[in-house]
Amino acid sequence: MTTTAPAERPLALALAVDVGGTKAEAALVDADARLVPGTRFRAPTGSGSSREQIADAVSQVVRQATAALPTGAQLLGAGIGSAGPIDAERGTVSPLNLATFQRYPLRDLVAEASGLPDPVLRLDGLCILLAEHWAGALQGYRTAMGMIVSTGIGGGLLVEGRLVGGRTGNAGHVGQIQLHMHESEGRDHSVTLEGIAAGPRIVAWANAQGWEGSSGEELAESYRNGHPLARAAVERSANAIGEGIASVGALLDLEAVAIGGGFSRVTPDLFDLIRARITAMAPLDTIPGVKVLPSALSDEGPLIGAGGLVHRAELLP
Template sequence: MPHNDTAPSVRPLALAIDVGGTKVEAALVDDRARVIDGTRHRAPTGAENSAEAIADAVRRVIDETLASAPTGARILGAGIGSAGPIDIGRGTVSPLNLAVWRGFPLAALVSEQSGIADPVLRLDGLCILLAEHWAGALQGYRTAMGMVVSTGIGGGLLVEGRLVGGRSGNAGHLGQIQLHTHGGGGRDLSVTLEGIAAGPRIVNWAKEQGWQGNTGEDLATSYRENDPIAVAAVRRCARAVGEGIASVCALVDLEAVAIGGGFSRVTPDLFDLIREAIDEVAPLDTIAGVQILPSALSDEGPLIGAAGLIHRADLLP
């Protein structure tokens, strides 16, 4: 972020909240996309927890963040990025990786706990894109995608300079693009990009092949040691991500894609592998020119994007 000589306490702030399958985070972020020191707090969510335990985690990080606000802070509003599906009309969320939350009234909970009226709820993938377009790797692009590869896979779309939300707020659900044909009837999430390439899915696939590790960090270590199963697993992830990006490019002719998330850092050459996969599978010759970029915002991107729902409301659909 550029140096800001104005004290954070006198700049307008937004309460930013990011809810995912592993954790919830909150922070105060100013109108120059800067997370204010000392205001960032997190708590675990996790599929093994009850609905009320996850709700309590959200309440706790809100309380801790507001309690750490600088003296004289002026908070303009609250922005929430959540794993989806979401329903922006009702302010509810039903994250695929949190089965106990179905139609959960997240916007109402945030408003009640923070005392901030009318929080803005959007899909976490859209928030990632908003952050990168506002202050990260996608500045200056008009048609682009932000993407996160972590516990799940999410995305957000910018088309001709405008964010794309969709009728229910769920446009950009990149992780649910189908890469394989269903083997049977009904829903089968194992054939989606997320079902194949998300961090936990790749780790499980490697273990099924006989690899002895347990985590994404273990897989990264094994990859550096040239373990053949770890190498195959990382290449499997890269190919699936490349296939997903190529499919989106065929629809909206992307200029660039910015990728963040914990598993995107499993190895420095992951991005080269993704580019190779796109070049190999792209159904149109024009697709090979898409720029594949690492996130410029590290792990602050989701919070910066959630704050952007307030500070950069002009970009919202």
């Protein structure tokens, strides 16, 4: 008697989309938290881009990634991580660093470009947290925070084993916690963690002190060469990040924080400086026990997390 071998199940993939202050990216992510080779695409955004240019960049990378679907594979759905604030219910985004992209219907745009119904939209900080909890530095922790330190500063929260979304989907937006009192009426982003410690802000601060470089990469090189203003700038960023983590730790009794993003790699010293600031300034003796860890996923984390919105939907709020 002959038997027929069972048919192999098709490879199940998620379309992952990440929209930030300098670029839009898309890739296909498998159920083991891996980007499928040959499916990752990037296009620039940036504060000088028009609303239409940013939308075109997102559509471009989404279409490129979906067109790269391997033969025999199937797409389960789409996950989107975006700089915030977002409106998870309406599917719109209003990134602070993209002034022309306010209240943009990003979920509808990705659905149209990909042909996939009902994409899942969440804050990019929550995506980085999901990625680190799923396959990175935060595996095994139950109360933790993921952070992105780059053009802006974003975050996501895990509390007692569950991701936290909040009333509007913006829980964990650690970059917008205030570290100083306002000195004028109205909003003042210069007193927030992001306003002090994000890459472009700390470069601008160094310029105001007399440093002559123009980018985070140049600041990193100056730091390696011992330039005193570059070192002061990195220490300023680390101090603000440490104080921000201490503030969140006072509220949530954090076990660990994983930090990724381009500016988090300005120097390996950054993490020691952050830890030292927490130890020196934390208002409770219990807070310095928090582990401060570099991302284990490098620049793939935001896309892995966006894919996790589909593959690990059971973790979502």
